[in-house]
Amino acid sequence: MWLALRLPHWALDSRADTSARPPGTSPTLVVAEQRGRRHVVAADACALEQGVRRGMLLADARMRVPEAVVLARHIAGEGAALERLGGWAWHYSSQVHIARASDRVECARVVFEIGASLRLFGGRQRLLERVRADLDRMGYRYTLGVGDSPHAALAFARAPSPKHRAQGLARLPLTCLDLDAQTTLSLKASGLRLAGELLALPPGTLVRRYGKPTLDALEQLRGRRPHGLDFYTLPQRYGTRHELTGAVETTQGLVFVLRRVFAELAAFLQGADATIQTLQLKLIHDDLPPTRLLLRLASPSRDADHLERVANERLARVTLAAPVLEIALASDRLRRFEQDQDSLWRDPDHAGIEQWPAVLDRLRARLGHEAVGWLHDVDDHRPEQASARHDRPATSHTPASAPRPMWLLDVPERAPAELTLIAGPERIETGWWEHSIRRDYFRARDGQGRLLWVYRDLAHAPSGDTPVYYMHGLFG
Numbered sequence: 389m390w391l392a393l394r395l396p397h398w399a400l401d402s403r404a405d406t407s408a409r410p411p412g413t414s415p416t417l418v419v420a421e422q423r424g425r426r427h428v429v430a431a432d433a434c435a436l437e438q439g440v441r442r443g444m445l446l447a448d449a450r451m452r453v454p455e456a457v458v459l460a461r462h463i464a465g466e467g468a469a470l471e472r473l474g475g476w477a478w479h480y481s482s483q484v485h486i487a488r489a490s491d492r493v494e495c496a497r498v499v500f501e502i503g504a505s506l507r508l509f510g511g512r513q514r515l516l517e518r519v520r521a522d523l524d525r526m527g528y529r530y531t532l533g534v535g536d537s538p539h540a541a542l543a544f545a546r547a548p549s550p551k552h553r554a555q556g557l558a559r560l561p562l563t564c565l566d567l568d569a570q571t572t573l574s575l576k577a578s579g580l581r582l583a584g585e586l587l588a589l590p591p592g593t594l595v596r597r598y599g600k601p602t603l604d605a606l607e608q609l610r611g612r613r614p615h616g617l618d619f620y621t622l623p624q625r626y627g628t629r630h631e632l633t634g635a636v637e638t639t640q641g642l643v644f645v646l647r648r649v650f651a652e653l654a655a656f657l658q659g660a661d662a663t664i665q666t667l668q669l670k671l672i673h674d675d676l677p678p679t680r681l682l683l684r685l686a687s688p689s690r691d692a693d694h695l696e697r698v699a700n701e702r703l704a705r706v707t708l709a710a711p712v713l714e715i716a717l718a719s720d721r722l723r724r725f726e727q728d729q730d731s732l733w734r735d736p737d738h739a740g741i742e743q744w745p746a747v748l749d750r751l752r753a754r755l756g757h758e759a760v761g762w763l764h765d766v767d768d769h770r771p772e773q774a775s776a777r778h779d780r781p782a783t784s785h786t787p788a789s790a791p792r793p794m795w796l797l798d799v800p801e802r803a804p805a806e807l808t809l810i811a812g813p814e815r816i817e818t819g820w821w822e823h824s825i826r827r828d829y830f831r832a833r834d835g836q837g838r839l840l841w842v843y844r845d846l847a848h849a850p851s852g853d854t855p856v857y858y859m860h861g862l863f864g
Contacts, residue, residue, distance in 0.1 A: 389503035392541035398496035402469035404630035475656035537611035558584025635711035654692035663688035793861030
């Protein structure tokens, strides 16, 4: 069983800020030039309500919507968006075919096999509900068809109404089949109107009257011959460009655009069963170098809300040098998503620990990546050298020979007079080749109840005097 999606207004819907446009915006058309004349290849809902149709000449469309915003078609942007949608479809199937509009293909489309996934998603109806919910959330207009072969699914997706789909393949108009225009005209001239009438003709008659390609197309429609479609393969990295319908002049305006950008990224990663840890955003201007933002996460993620929050924190520190025309994304290699297996047994009182990487990412985005890091244990008996700051968490732990405080003072200071020694001493000495240090360290508690790490200087204190203690750190 196959599912086909036709995206008739993909040239407009694929642009990142289409769904973020405020109400009351002028109608928008996307046009392409063919044989010296410009015609409409996509239109928004407002233009369609006023009578604009795909394929209409721009001059005729302007008569219906004279105030319309006219955009030029960008094939590269459509292709990049279709690649993202192909990654999303991998959530439902590993056999995914994508094709953009061309001389042979009437509009952008995605076709994928769903028969093997029906049980996983709870049956056909639930799977279709999830597909529709995903597409509505991403803001795409589409028609959907389901059939026993890819070409049958596409035929149902071309049906003019749900009523035609319910009547079965034989009752579909001939225009729903994947036949060239000249063959369709010839069939209509012969008095044929429905697909069932054509399918009832003997193969010899079909070949003699309409050529072997027509018979081949019908055999593929029935599923009796290989479909001949090439399948989409997942890339090793996520790299794409999002076109905008108009220039965005403020970072606040980019917030709404990035919401859809990251929603599509999350849909792609979910379909690919993958995560990313590093993502570069490139804000492309007209005649200035792009503005680059690097998002480095504490742990791999595919959460759209988390990525959006981190990006917004970075944008709050950026002043745009010029309006943004496009947004480009490039990730590190895709990492396989690893499901948390012990979440069922985790103590609910400590569930907040899972949110720590997200908090860390937001702190780094707000304060700068170098402002936040990890302290690693170092196998060194000297307190000042026993830890080091790193960019990533430690993969192994070096046990300390004795308890060490989390907070060391940069310059030791005189310890409080009221001091109770709890444990110690621990002798720490440096080698002859270093600045001479010879100390006895103790854990002690002061009059306020604080647990301190103090030492007595043996190298410089005169013998026989009352010992003087210096505070070097605090526990807890």
